[in-house]
Amino acid sequence: MPNVYEHEFEDAQFVHHVAYNLAPIRSLAGTLRQGVRVLDIGSGNGSLAGWFQQQGCTVVGIEPSKSGVTAARKAYPDVRFVETVIRPNLLEELQEEPFDIVVSTEVVEHLYAPREWASSSFDALKPGGILIGTTPYHGYLKNLLITLTGKFDKHTNPLWDGGHIKFWSPSTLRRLFEGAGFVDITWTGSGRLPLLYKSMVMRGTRPRD
Numbered sequence: 264m265p266n267v268y269e270h271e272f273e274d275a276q277f278v279h280h281v282a283y284n285l286a287p288i289r290s291l292a293g294t295l296r297q298g299v300r301v302l303d304i305g306s307g308n309g310s311l312a313g314w315f316q317q318q319g320c321t322v323v324g325i326e327p328s329k330s331g332v333t334a335a336r337k338a339y340p341d342v343r344f345v346e347t348v349i350r351p352n353l354l355e356e357l358q359e360e361p362f363d364i365v366v367s368t369e370v371v372e373h374l375y376a377p378r379e380w381a382s383s384s385f386d387a388l389k390p391g392g393i394l395i396g397t398t399p400y401h402g403y404l405k406n407l408l409i410t411l412t413g414k415f416d417k418h419t420n421p422l423w424d425g426g427h428i429k430f431w432s433p434s435t436l437r438r439l440f441e442g443a444g445f446v447d448i449t450w451t452g453s454g455r456l457p458l459l460y461k462s463m464v465m466r467g468t469r470p471r472d
Contacts, residue, residue, distance in 0.1 A: 280368060280397070280462060281307075281310055281311050281368060283453050283454040283461060283462070284368055284369075284397045284453050284454075284462055284464055285311070285314070286453070287451045287452075287453045287464040288311075288368075288395055288397070288464060290451070291393075291395050291449070291464060291466040292364060292366075292393070292395060293393075295315065295318040295319060295320055296319050296320075297319040297320075298319075299319070299320045299321070299363045299364065300320065300322075300323075300361075300363045300364070301315045301320045301321070301322045301323070301362060301363065301364045301365075301366060302323050302324075302325070302362040302364070302365045302366070302387055303315070303322060303323070303324040303325070303367070304325055304349045304365060304367035304370060304380070304384065305325070305326060305327075305349075305367055305368065305369070305370035306324030306325060306326045306335060306344060307326060307328070307331050307335070307368075308331050308334045309324055309326075309331070309332075309334065309335025309336070309338055309339050309342060309344060310338075311366065311368060312324040312335065312339065312342050312344070313335075313338060313339040313342060315364075316339060316341060316342050320364075322342045322343070323342070323344075323345065323357065323359060323362075324343070324344045324345070325344075325345050325346075325347050325348065325349065325353070325357075326344065326345075326346065327346065327347070327348050329346060332344045332345070332346045345357060349367075349370075349379070349380050349383045349384065350379065350383055351382070351383055351386065352386075353383055353386070353387055354386070354387055361387060361388055361389040361392065362387055362388055362389065362392060363388075363389055363392050363393075364388075364392060364393055364394075364395065365384045365387055365388055365392070365393070365394045365395070366394075366395045366396075367380070367384065367394070367395070367396045367397070368396075368397045369397055369399070369462070370396075370398075371396055371398050371429065371431065371436075371439075372398045372399055372427040372428070372429045372430065372431060373425070373426075373427060373428060373429075374428070375428065377429060377439055378439065378442065378443070381394075381439050381440060381442065381443035381445075382443045382444075384396075384443070385443045385445065385469055389469070390469055390470065390471045390472070391468065391471045392468070392469050393466055393468050393469070394440070394445060394466065394467050394468075394469075395465070395466050396436070396440075396464075396465050397453070397462050397464045397465075398429075398431045398436065398462060398463065399427065399431070399461065399462055399463075400431075400432075400433075400452055400461065400462055400463040401430045401431060401432050402432055402433070402458055402460075404458045405459050405460070433450055433463055433465070436450070436463065436465050437450070437465070440465060440467040441467075443467075444469065444470070445467025445468060445469065446467065446468055446469075446470050447466075447467065447468045448465065448466065448467045449465070449466055450463050450464060450465040450466070451463070451464055452464075
């Protein structure tokens with residue numbers, strides 16, 4: 264398919280955004296134990312999916328990058344990795360039951376149709392299940408400093424193949440979650456100082472009713 268960028272992975276080490284997002288993800292995920300089912304959307308090289316598996320969870324990772332899936336399967340043979348993307352009817356495609364947790368790190372900023380990411384994540388969850396999504400943080404002070412320091416072109420670089428096409432604030436990401444039907448939405452920042460965060464980590468719950 265033309266104009267589709269595939270990120271290349273060489274190994275299954277924690278990539279930088281997983282490293283600084285792991286602590287808030289761990290906090291927002293709640294109690295992890297055997298029997299908890301996790302879907303990792305955009306699982307990359309499998310490092311986060313592997314971490315959930317090490318906590319006792321049953322994990323499925325989906326990832327469009329062939330090299331990512333290859334590295335993940337090699338490093339974490341007890342985790343199921345599938346070369347695909349988030350979309351409607353994903354559970355039917357995977358032949359999997361609904362999940363307790365859907366996690367997706369630094370994916371939504373790359374998507375032309377983020378509402379499909381949110382609604383398909385909702386559909387992949389059990390009632391009472393949670394979505395944890397991370398994306399680069401954009402708030403007023405950070406945006407102002409980016410502009411004043413002359414780094415706007417670098418930050419929003421349109422020449423970055425496979426780069427970010429959406430720039431989320433806590434308000435707009437919350438609206439995305441709410442529009443998909445999530446409730447009890449909360450978020451925290453990660454990396455750097457408050458108001459200058461690298462990323463934000465947001466959690467929403469699929470209602471039980």
